[in-house]
Amino acid sequence: MDRLDWKILAELEKDGRLSFAELGERVALSKSPCWNRVRELERSGTIRGYTATIDPTSVGLAVQCLISVRISFDRHAEFEQAVLDHPAIIECHTTAGDSDYLLRIHARSVEHLDELLRAGLAKLPGVHRLSTTVCLKSIKPRSSIAKWAASC
Secondary structure (H helix, E strand, C coil): CCHHHHHHHHHHHHCCCCCHHHHHHHHCCCHHHHHHHHHHHHHCCCCCCCCCCCCHHHHCCCEEEEEEEEECHHHHHHHHHHHHHCCCEEEEEECCCCCCEEEEEEECCHHHHHHHHHHHHHHCCCEEEEEEEEECCCCCCCCCHHHHHHHC
8 A cells, every 4th residue: 555545545534425536636636546546445455335423422322331341261152143133232342351342332321221231231141240331421432544554
């Protein structure tokens, strides 16, 4: 990847709906070469897709939480499948340290969070312990991977 690819990625991270003409203008490239570069970035898997970023609060999910999960050693496969099937779990990452996984969820209220924890997440396969951190305010909910990676 060259400097131009990094610029293209940074612009698409800001606005994935840019036309190739607009994108080309922003990175000083004509429409066709810009389209070819984006197509190659998609083909290589660098660009995995295009999505809308939804504000959780505007759809009634005002409580954001990070949940550390410790599970039984022999239940990882079952737990991971259950996570994939659970609609409230927005993200799931394996971790090293005191817990095995870190989940991100959103809830309508503290009462809804309590219900999700007791009736849903605590009953996932192999769960021994949940440790919940409620996020009070998002300072930097998302940043540019392209800008960071280009500077490394």
